[in-house]
Amino acid sequence: MKISIAKTAGFCMGVRRAVDMVLDASNLADEPIFTYGPLIHNPQVLEMLESKEIFRIDTIPEKGEGIVLIRAHGVPPEDEQALAKAGFTVINATCPRVVRVQVIINKFAKKGYATIIIGDKKHPEVVGLLGYARGKGHTITSMDQLAGLPAFENAVVVAQTTQNTEFYQEIKDWCRVHAPHYEIFDTICGSTEKRQNEVRELAKSHDAVIVVGGKQSGNTRRLAQVAQETGTSATHIEDAEEIDYQALGSTQNIAITAGASTPNWIIKDTCLKVDQNLKRRRPVMGRLTGVLDFLLKTNLLLAVGAACLTYGAAIIQGGGQTHVYAAIAMLYVLSMQVMNNTMTIKSDTYNKPDRASFYKRYGRYLKVLALISGCAGLYLGYTRGWVFFGVLAAMTLLGLSYNMNIIPAFLSGRRIHRIKDVPGSKTVLIAMAWGIVTSLLPAVDGGTPWGMAGVSFFYATGLVFARTAFVDILAVQGDRIAGKETLPILLGKKKSMRVIQYVLIGSALLPLCGFLLGPAGNMAFWLALVPLFMLLLIKSYKEDSFLSGSPYEFLFESSFLLAGLAAAMT
Ligand code: SF4
Known part of the structure; x- marks a missing residue:
């Protein structure tokens, strides 16, 4: 029983470029923004654009103001000139x-x-x-x-x-x-042909094909037709609500593909619903993945990962009392992550629809969990002294104010009101906060020499930076819609990936420095496994650009547990 997702599913280069351009314009400009004609043939994307107050004009008025985006299909040159003459700023998003x-x-x-x-x-x-x-x-x-x-x-x-x-x-x-x-x-364009060839091959090796995309989209309709021509059962749906599970019957292998104008969040949602349906047929497997999902959504896995990273950092520092530091790191990370998730439901609606609905449903309980864990972490910090407590409290306040309008306009211009609006801030700040709580504070509290404290800090910070930036790459489409300024939005996917790889290579070398320069011992070698494992996962992502599903996310979030394993072996 398996679900295969076509590698070519979703936006083609030209459509992605046009959608990115209109969202970037909307996130940066203060003027009204329009598209000349529908940007793409997908009702959910058009709805999303309207929710961001990006409206559509079909005729050119005599006078106008604001920005008009020309869609990927292009327009006659006289239309472009007429738009400019009417007073619009024209952004030409015609596909190259x-x-x-x-x-x-x-x-x-x-x-x-x-x-x-x-x-x-x-x-x-x-x-x-x-x-x-x-x-x-x-x-x-x-x-x-x-x-x-x-x-x-x-x-x-x-x-x-x-x-x-x-x-x-x-x-x-x-x-x-x-x-x-x-x-x-x-x-x-080769993109259409590749997509059709892939669906033809998938249809031959699967029992059913689901084609996701707008009913008005010609290329999506053609995709469904190509799949049907192979004799395999193929259905064209606009969203997951239209899936006929009875018709799927006892189907074991399902392939999912999507037209060039279908956004990732609709494909993800469809995969998730089909996956849930298949698992319902196997109760044991369903329960197991339910537990896994729960650990991911509540951030409990990540919190345990923070504790493990504290034990790992302690190896570089030469050991010492770590249980209390691990507990503080776990409680701090749990509190901040849960709090952050309750504030990012909008972007999660596009990136992780299942997590968004989980937080909508249990938001109240999760906030209580965040409050209790935050207070418990602060109390334990207090038992380590005022300096420890003060730094932890400051970090907690910074985390809580991350989404709040605290930056005065005269300091930052009109666009930056929250720390969150500072480009790339999320990736860097989360990494530094983890680095401080898992390695720097324990090192300072335990009297570790500064050299080793620095090595362990950069090791932990590097790993968390890589993990956060990579998760941001998976979520780039939804983050752009929500107007987030993450690293991949700032640098682009390819450059971000390169940065992540360099950081991970550096993080793999740091434990070895710990071994050569300090008291880390042979076990430091095992710590290099964490960044190497992450590099392996990234390699697999680059080779086969799959959509983030729970099992994969579980693997990535579990990387930190390897540091705990290395510590347990000492
Ligand atoms: S030519 Fe059309 S199908 Fe090809 S990349 Fe451009 S917009 Fe997409």
Whole structure:
């Protein structure tokens, strides 16, 4: 019994770029923001944009103000000029692959060539392309129409980027025979073809295929059709509520894919619901994953991880009394994480819909848990003396004020009101807070030499930085919607991944420094396992960009337990 998620499921490059551009504009600008026509054919994304007050205009007014975003399909050049003339600031989010076709048409149209576009004349991309043909554009959707066109002295032939490759091959073959002087360009986007090939293969090796995406989205409909053509049962749904579990029956292997305009949160939600349904059929497995989910959602696993990291840091520091420090770290992390989750329900609705509904449902109890653990941690800190208590209390206050408007406008400009608004602050502050509570405070309290205190601090901070930044990469789409300024939003996914890897390599070398320079002993070598394990998980993510599911998250959050294991072996 398994669920496979297509690697190509979800936004294509052009759609992701357009959605990112409109969200970035909305998060940065104070002016009204519009899209010219629907940004993409997906009702949930359009609803989300409206909730962020990004509205749509379908006609160009004589006068306007604000920002208008041109969608990935592109528009005729005269529309772009008219928008600017009306007074809008125009952001052109036309997909670079569509821009390439526009440039080809424009270049040849200037020389007087006729343009033959293979595609539906009503499709927005084709409407935009025709605008570059200087009145000499022709669209065709069949071989008969091609044969019926006049014989042009000069013509350029292009295809709408989402056209069928086999059909375009026929067109090219016909032209080579009947009009060899025509200039023909390969303009079909590989993204559509890859997606269709993958669903064809998945359909052959699975009992059922679920295709997720807007009912108006042509590429999603075509995806469902390709899957059905293989003879495997395939359903096209717009969201998880439409899944017919009775029709799935005793299906064992299900493949899930999605159109180019389907956002990750809808795909995640669908996977989650199908997964839950399959597990209900196996009660033991269902109960086990239920426990796992509970540990993740309540952050109990992460809190135990913080305790383990404290034991690990203690190895580098040369041992000493650690139980009380481990308990303080566990209580502090539990309190802060739970509190933070109760305040991030909005972004979780997109990133982790199951956690968002868990916090909506049990928010009151979870706040009590955060309060009790926070107070218990502070009390234990107090037993270690005023300095320990003071630092812990300051960190708690900082954590609690993270989401509050505490930065005066005259200091920060209009955009930054909360610590949370400072770009990249979350990743750095969480890592430092963990580093202080799991290694620095115990080191100072226990009189560890500064050198070893520093090594253990950077080891713990590095690991937590990597974990937080990686979780942020998984959540980048929802965070952008919620207007969060996380590291991957600031640097981009690739650069963030590189930073994480360097940090983890550094963290793997630090325990060895501890061994060479101080009292860490042979067990320090085992501590290198934690960053190495994380590097392995990241490698697997890069090779097979899967969606974050509970088992995977469980593995990542469990990395810190390895530090506890190393400590237990000393
Ligand atoms: S399908 Fe291809 S051409 Fe069309 S928007 Fe996506 S990446 Fe661009």
